[in-house]
Amino acid sequence: MSSLSNFVKRIRDIMRNDAGINGDAQRIEQLAWMLFLKIYDAREDDWEIDDDNYQSIIPEECRWRNWAADDKSGKAMTGDTLLNFVNNTLFPTLKNLNVTPDTPLKKSIVKTTFEDANNYMKDGVLLRQVINVIDELDLSDYEESHAFGEIYESILRELQSAGSAGEFYTPRAVTDFMAKMIKPKIGEKMADFACGTGGFITSWLKELAPQVKTTADQAEYANSIYGVEKKQFPYMLCITNMLLHGLDVPNIYHDNSLLRDVLDYTEEDQFDVILMNPPYGGSEKADVKNHFPADLASSETADLFMSVIMYRLKKNGRAAVILPDGFLFGTDNAKVAIKKKLLSEFNLHTIIRLPSSVFSPYTSITTNILFFDRTGSTTETWYYRLDMPEGYKHFSKTKPMKLEHFDPVIEWWNNRQEINIDGFDKAKKYTVKQLTDDFGYNLDLCGYPHEEEEILDPMDLIQRYEEKRASLNAEIDRVLAEITALLGGTKE
Incomplete structure (x- = not known):
């Protein structure tokens, strides 16, 4: 040893x-x-x-x-x-x-x-x-x-500091937290359509394992996962990860989840649970967008994955998905259409705002975990802002995020109350009417009060500005249309 x-x-x-x-x-x-x-x-x-x-x-x-x-x-x-x-x-x-x-x-x-x-x-x-x-x-x-x-885990963690390979690894604390809150059950099947090295899958298996009592349970457990990974190298790491976890037949496929028409998906293609951190920041070619209905055909990768998730979640299924801030504040046509679908056909019950350095050093773009299920439309959405733990200025390779840093969320989760600190909302409930009518599908609420302290990589900064500009333009158009309508005219 x-x-x-x-x-x-x-x-x-x-x-x-x-x-x-x-x-x-x-x-x-x-x-x-x-x-x-x-x-x-x-x-x-x-x-x-x-x-x-x-x-x-x-x-x-x-x-x-x-x-x-x-x-x-x-x-x-x-x-x-x-x-x-x-x-x-x-x-x-x-x-x-x-x-x-x-x-x-x-x-x-x-x-x-x-x-x-x-x-x-x-x-x-x-x-x-x-x-x-x-x-x-x-x-x-x-x-x-x-x-x-455990050592294999540390090898995967090293990917975070190995240049562009970092995108294959979501911190284990985050995947463990999401699997814990989603509460797996024997007999359910979970999917990750961009599974990287298999972090969400291993967290799901770890959470499910204590429920295995019989050989029938063991068979259900081994058959409870489905993953797709486009890039060869993380696919190899994921397969090895699954073999290490004793899965003889890892249902992991080397493929691209965005290259199939979403309207072709049937109930056979749907899953009880979806846990994902979709790739974001990427821009997809027109032929990829052709696989989506015109109103949902965004050029932003994370948006397209969000559509795939909605089409592939079973009735009564549950999902937890990591998305960048750009998804929350974006009010361009495709993002609004995706959010309309999300709020009208799914129950978006919780959004957890994450500190900016969770994915450091790979990216400083701030992310969020969206928890939703397919039990009906959204009536209200709870927000909870997870602040940096005591004694941490930011997370890093030597001081990574730990599962215990989610303790305040877990404690709040089952006894939800609104929290306001120094005039800033840390936890708050919004009705769907507020999110749609008052905020025009801009879901960027309960954010971090000290945004000016955020230092972004130049490319992340450019992307952030482009997203903000698109969002502001859409917002200006919306307000102008409202004013014009009030004045009794029509705006072409």
Whole structure:
């Protein structure tokens, strides 16, 4: 177990000496495909015990146990021999595995996982050293396997500081809080249509696990998740994460959730629960927008995902979704249409405002958690502003957000009361009439009083200004139309 505690450090120290590894993002990507093969090999051990006729999709020479495992007899490949095998046999073989529509998911994931994977290392001796560190993991030992799950979490956390890879990771405190408040039940299916490394899925499983009492419950538990991830690298990390959590058939697909007509979704495509942090800040091409009704066809990625969520949430289903401030204050046509649909067809019962540095250092854009269900239209919406905890100026890599920082919300949740501090609303209830008629679908209420202290990255700042400008223009148009109507004229 002691070797586990410095597992990441040992690998980092070896990789630093390899000329092919350039920065944290490549180091983690290099580690990811090796961990996948090691963990997949351990799962195959279990599958072989359960099924005497089990046949691996991976040819024998490419199975981890046959090329990577070192029995210390001096026969393990190293140096140029190992490098040549990895580059010219292992990768081409796994990228070109024969997968048909009939191939079981637990086998086809090997090819999908390797589609865009790379071996960056150029020194075969160093590569052997890294492989040996990974091979020391005893994943058949429950305690060690569980402890390694924690280490895998820390590897995923490192993505936050590995350049653009940070977008794949939502802080665990946030996913845990959302899963806790959504109250999973055995027999329900949850979905995340942009699941990244699987943070929401693992939080859902963790919250659901104590309810597993029978083998039937276990089967429901294993079948309770559905994820889609567009980018290859987080998809690989997510599949590995699921295998580590004992899910033999992870229902995770390498696909783009925005490339299907939302009007084609039927009840078969709907879920009891949706937990998500949709990608935001992205701008989608016209062909993506064609999959949405004209009034909902926003060019902003988060808006489009919000529409997908609304079309794919079951009757009586529940959702918790992270959205940027731009969604709340935006009053351009598409955003208003999306919010109209949300308030008229769903019950948006709670909005939790989050401090700006929750996603630091990846982005400083302030976000919110919207909790809603499909039980009828909204009558009232509660807001709660979560302030920074005592002793914190902002969250950071060394001082990340913790689940206990949500304690004030959890305490307030079941005994809701309006709270006003120094003249600023911290918790307040608004009727749907106020949100629609009085505020014109600008849901930016109970915000942070000291907005001027917020320092944004230049690109985030530009995006914020563009959103504010679009929102103000729409607001001016709305007010002018009202004035014109009062004066008895019509405004073209």
